[in-house]
Amino acid sequence: MTRGFNFSAGPAALPEAVLRQAQAELLEWGGARASVMEVSHRGKEFMALAEESERDLRDLLDMPSNYKVLFLQGGATQHFAQIPMNFARREGVADYVVSGAWGEKAVREGSPYTRVRLAASSLDSNYTCIPSRGQWDLDPRAAYVHYTPNETIHGVEFHDVPDTGDVPLVADMSSNILSRPLDVSRFGLIYAGAQKNIGASGLVVMIVREDLLERCPRDIARIMSYAEHAAHGSLLNTPNTFGWYLAALVFKWLKAEGGLAAIGERNRVKAERLYAAIDASAGFYVNRVECSARSWMNVPFFLPRPELDAMFLAESKEAGLLALKGHKAVGGMRASIYNAMPLAGVDALVDFMRDFARRHG
Structure with missing residues (x-):
């Protein structure tokens, strides 16, 4: 493992x-x-x-x-x-x-x-x-x-x-x-x-x-x-x-790691990269939060058909991308990208999302 x-x-x-x-x-x-x-x-x-x-x-x-x-x-x-x-x-x-x-x-x-x-x-x-x-x-x-x-x-x-x-x-x-x-x-x-x-x-x-x-x-x-x-x-x-x-x-x-200025810049880049992938998916993935209020730490997103949720979670877990299920109060998916999440983890998630959308879009 x-x-x-x-x-x-x-x-x-x-x-x-x-x-x-x-x-x-x-x-x-x-x-x-x-x-x-x-x-x-x-x-x-x-x-x-x-x-x-x-x-x-x-x-x-x-x-x-x-x-x-x-x-x-x-x-x-x-x-x-x-x-x-x-x-x-x-x-x-x-x-x-x-x-x-x-x-x-x-x-x-x-x-x-x-x-x-x-x-x-x-x-x-x-x-x-x-x-x-x-x-x-x-x-x-x-x-x-x-x-x-x-x-x-x-x-x-x-x-x-x-x-x-x-x-x-x-x-x-x-x-x-x-x-x-x-x-x-x-x-x-x-x-x-x-x-x-x-x-x-x-x-x-x-x-x-x-x-x-x-x-x-x-x-x-x-x-x-x-x-x-x-x-x-x-x-x-x-x-x-x-x-x-x-x-x-x-x-x-x-x-x-360089203190909070350095970690803040890293967090900004991670969030921008994930939101850009969502917004560029031609509606396959949707984040419903007003752009000016989007969180750098917790990124909820939704697939076009609820029946895809279980498949997304199973395949993402198999790919080593863990705990992406959204909160029960909201549904969908949620990626929490706190300080400890490296940029490589966000890149891996973005690559998986693009491939999943290509196969199921």
Whole structure:
């Protein structure tokens, strides 16, 4: 068996160099004479890894000093509830801009903890575009404005950062964090499940402006308080040590690849090459997202006849192109081309798509 090109939306492909290093270090990590999964999270070896991983992340993002970095357990869905729990009063209000299924879920999970206002939505387009900025109804008294810069399921992405004035901007960047340079200072809070562009599932990386931590209430359990996690360096309880270790390796890999400017250019080229193949197929393949909102990370596309779907998936898998089935909410196909997907993988997919269209068109 040989590794295929993995187009899974998440858990997603990891850089091969990272996997090989993790494999080599699995039994004996550094000078610990034990696996990284077997050492204390409060021991000097792991503490050194934690500190270095934070420095690398800050360096990659050129992060301002007034932001805290947290390495937390769970996934983004847990934090859909935990964010309003920490930053919005029950009697207050938080604005949400929804451009896909994950934004919908953030609204649903956040509603028990604050009054959620739907400030804008592109549901009427079946989430094929970004809500028109002129239609956003933002409350200047809102605790924050939440949005999803990249919608993994629908393949819709913001290509700029919304201006929300004095109201903190909160972003679920699970599927596009570290995919290009980012001005962290535009945000109050950024959070991301690790399993797409950072590492393994079960870890969430959070970047939060220090002044927002002062809002965290004292009448919630300490384990739910971001202020408590920040005060304890993300070691309030036993963290996902292996997930943190993998994230640290990915940060090193990104720096070795030239940083976010270089990886962003690579991601732009990959996306343009795949969309060009779809658009040049004379309608055999169709992407329904408005061109200005097409995602660099997740590319859904549809074949001309549903009966071809199973054949496409079987043949693509046989060709070593894995996990191309679209999400059940949308159907069709979806190619997720995160940082770890090499250009060679996109080229292999494009060649297969052209050959499949020639044979079945």
